[in-house]
Amino acid sequence: MDDDTLPLPQEEGTSFFPDAGSVGRPISETEKPQHYKVLARKYRPRTFDDLIGQDTLVRILRRAFEVGRVAHAFMLTGVRGVGKTTTARIIARALNCTGRDGKGGPTADPCGVCPNCVAILEDRHPDVLEMDAASRTGVDDVREIIEFSRFRPMQGRMKVFIIDEVHMLSRNAFNALLKTLEEPPAQVTFIFATTELRKVPVTVLSRCQRFDLHRVPQDQLAEHFKNISEKEGAHFTSEALALIARAADGSVRDGLSLLDQAIAQGAEEAGAVSAMLGLADRGLIFDMLESVMAGKADQVLALTEKAYAQGADLRSVLTDLMEGVHLLSRFKVDSSLRESNDLPEMERSRGGSLCDRLSMSVLSRAWQMLLKGVAEVDAAPDRRQAVEMVLIRLCYSSVLPTPDELIRQLQGETSPVPAGNTSRAVSAFTAQSSSSGMASMSVPVSEGSHGPVVRSSLRLVVNGGAIIEHETPELVASEETEELPVPMPKSWREMVVLVGQEKEAWLHGILRHEAHIVRFGPPDLVLRLDDIVVRKRVQRTLSALLERLYPGQWRLDFSEEKGEPSLDEQGAQVVALNQQHAQNHPLIRAVMKRFPGARIASVHDRNLDDYGLPPEEMTPLGEDYAPDLDFAPYDADSINENDLD
Numbered sequence: 001m002d003d004d005t006l007p008l009p010q011e012e013g014t015s016f017f018p019d020a021g022s023v024g025r026p027i028s029e030t031e032k033p034q035h036y037k038v039l040a041r042k043y044r045p046r047t048f049d050d051l052i053g054q055d056t057l058v059r060i061l062r063r064a065f066e067v068g069r070v071a072h073a074f075m076l077t078g079v080r081g082v083g084k085t086t087t088a089r090i091i092a093r094a095l096n097c098t099g100r101d102g103k104g105g106p107t108a109d110p111c112g113v114c115p116n117c118v119a120i121l122e123d124r125h126p127d128v129l130e131m132d133a134a135s136r137t138g139v140d141d142v143r144e145i146i147e148f149s150r151f152r153p154m155q156g157r158m159k160v161f162i163i164d165e166v167h168m169l170s171r172n173a174f175n176a177l178l179k180t181l182e183e184p185p186a187q188v189t190f191i192f193a194t195t196e197l198r199k200v201p202v203t204v205l206s207r208c209q210r211f212d213l214h215r216v217p218q219d220q221l222a223e224h225f226k227n228i229s230e231k232e233g234a235h236f237t238s239e240a241l242a243l244i245a246r247a248a249d250g251s252v253r254d255g256l257s258l259l260d261q262a263i264a265q266g267a268e269e270a271g272a273v274s275a276m277l278g279l280a281d282r283g284l285i286f287d288m289l290e291s292v293m294a295g296k297a298d299q300v301l302a303l304t305e306k307a308y309a310q311g312a313d314l315r316s317v318l319t320d321l322m323e324g325v326h327l328l329s330r331f332k333v334d335s336s337l338r339e340s341n342d343l344p345e346m347e348r349s350r351g352g353s354l355c356d357r358l359s360m361s362v363l364s365r366a367w368q369m370l371l372k373g374v375a376e377v378d379a380a381p382d383r384r385q386a387v388e389m390v391l392i393r394l395c396y397s398s399v400l401p402t403p404d405e406l407i408r409q410l411q412g413e414t415s416p417v418p419a420g421n422t423s424r425a426v427s428a429f430t431a432q433s434s435s436s437g438m439a440s441m442s443v444p445v446s447e448g449s450h451g452p453v454v455r456s457s458l459r460l461v462v463n464g465g466a467i468i469e470h471e472t473p474e475l476v477a478s479e480e481t482e483e484l485p486v487p488m489p490k491s492w493r494e495m496v497v498l499v500g501q502e503k504e505a506w507l508h509g510i511l512r513h514e515a516h517i518v519r520f521g522p523p524d525l526v527l528r529l530d531d532i533v534v535r536k537r538v539q540r541t542l543s544a545l546l547e548r549l550y551p552g553q554w555r556l557d558f559s560e561e562k563g564e565p566s567l568d569e570q571g572a573q574v575v576a577l578n579q580q581h582a583q584n585h586p587l588i589r590a591v592m593k594r595f596p597g598a599r600i601a602s603v604h605d606r607n608l609d610d611y612g613l614p615p616e617e618m619t620p621l622g623e624d625y626a627p628d629l630d631f632a633p634y635d636a637d638s639i640n641e642n643d644l645d
């Protein structure tokens with residue numbers, strides 16, 4: 001693509017041979033006169049000094065011209081509109097300029113008045129050829145160039161081939177080009193531009209001097225737009241210019257075309273520019289933030305209506321709110337920002353006062369909910385409905401107690417944490433927004449000072465979808481086993497684990513789900529398996545496996561005796577037991593009282609193995625399994641959508 005793509009008219013650079021004298025077409029349907037020149041073109045930089053935001057590139061190129069070591073191939077990369085083809089054209093002039101007296105050599109400061117400079121400025125120099133690889137991708141196109149590169153320049157000192165969007169060339173075209181790049185004729189310079197460097201073959205890249213053109217910082221853009229608008233006789237407020245610079249997202253060209261529009265519409269105030277850009281005005285965004293954080297859903301909906309009536313894109317209302325939350329969070333971590341002149345006065349004052357009233361955890365919860373909300377809006381059939389739902393949820397969640405508030409309240413309601421156990425005392429609830437936008441809380445619980453430390457977690461689903469979760473610290477993994485290559489299994493469960501490790505998937509599944517152990521004690525292994533066909537296959541495969549690993553040490557038999565529950569059944573019992581323990585825990589009871597209608601969704605015991613069973617030495621289903629729960633700090637997992645009923 002040419003560097004002047006939408007919304008500017010295409011330049012003649014898209015044709016291989018420059019079409020002398022044809023200046024840009026007028027802006028399509030508007031009623032601009034033929035001679036109207038869009039700002040991006042009118043103020044296109046003519047010298048390296050005019051380029052904004054590309055200081056490194058300019059410094060290196062200047063130096064190269066000074067010492068007379070200018071590369072024969074350049075690769076200019078960067079997002080659209082940062083000045084890649086503009087830079088290429090300046091290089092072309094710098095290479096060909098003969099100076100005011102017609103005697104000068106290559107220079108980093110092309111004069112702009114010599115015949116070469118003038119011709120290149122007017123895009124009609126016979127030796128400076130621009131090609132848009134987006135429309136001419138084939139090998140024949142490249143051959144044409146190569147053919148031309150064999151002739152001496154007609155008018156200038158150097159033939160310059162500018163190939164824009166070079167990554168679009170076909171593989172064959174690249175190969176054809178490569179030969180010329182390997183031994184470039186002395187009077188030829190290639191300048192490639194691309195937005196997607198990854199797609200350029202490394203063989204080509206390695207033969208080019210590469211420059212990364214950066215997004216131009218907002219303040220620099222705003223300054224640039226200020227200068228230009230003044231030259232155009234327009235008088236924008238600094239807020240309005242800041243909005244345009246923000247929307248330009250680092251692209252000078254995009255920003256200038258917005259400036260064009262703003263001038264044409266006479267939109268010189270922030271409000272008018274916001275309307276033009278489809279943004280809600282900043283004041284409205286702060287009104288919304290305040291209402292959201294106060295949990296006033298009715299006000300928020302009224303403000304949404306207002307933004308909608310003003311023509312704001314409601315999705316961008318959400319992203320603007322995100323930006324607001326981001327700003328408040330930055331205020332939190334760096335209070336000096338509140339005095340920063342880079343920010344409009346309104347954002348500093350209103351943001352500052354709002355920031356003082358909100359905690360970091362509230363802000364990060366709001367951020368996550370908005371982030372998910374934006375994705376929801378994109379997926380929803382009715383964007384407005386989706387936006388409103390996100391905002392309503394945000395209102396409700398913002399008045400939920402913050403985790404630390406809640407834990408303090410609940411601690412007051414339950415018995416105090418025993419002394420001497422403070423390291424595992426409650427220190428924090430953690431909260432995260434769930435995808436439904438409701439808060440979830442982790443209530444960490446650990447076993448007391450006696451017995452092994454059990455890691456378990458509990459999840460409660462509270463009215464409206466909030467989840468409360470508790471968890472204990474992790475059990476330090478036992479260091480037994482895994483010493484020998486194939487240790488002798490000491491229990492039925494270990495034997496099943498072994499079968500799994502031996503990649504006997506079918507056998508493993510059967511032993512886990514259907515087998516009931518009747519007797520386990522070397523050499524006897526007695527199972528109950530009800531299905532005769534299955535039994536035969538198990539007889540064959542398990543015997544073979546045991547014989548291979550422990551020759552002569554095991555004897556497999558089957559019995560009709562009831563035996564123990566299968567491993568799966570035992571796992572289900574543990575789940576029920578955990579649920580029961582959790583239900584009786586004082587803190588959980590306090591939480592349930594606080595959130596009437598809450599129910600325990602699941603209890604996760606981190607100490608359980610793949611079969612949902614605790615370590616065997618803990619006698620899982622015995623009475624002493626009941627954990628003596630205390631509270632301990634814990635970092636919450638993010639909540640999974642599936643956890644919300």
Ligand SMILES: [Zn+2]
Pocket residue numbers: 096097098099100110111112113114115116117118
């Ligand atoms: Zn010149």
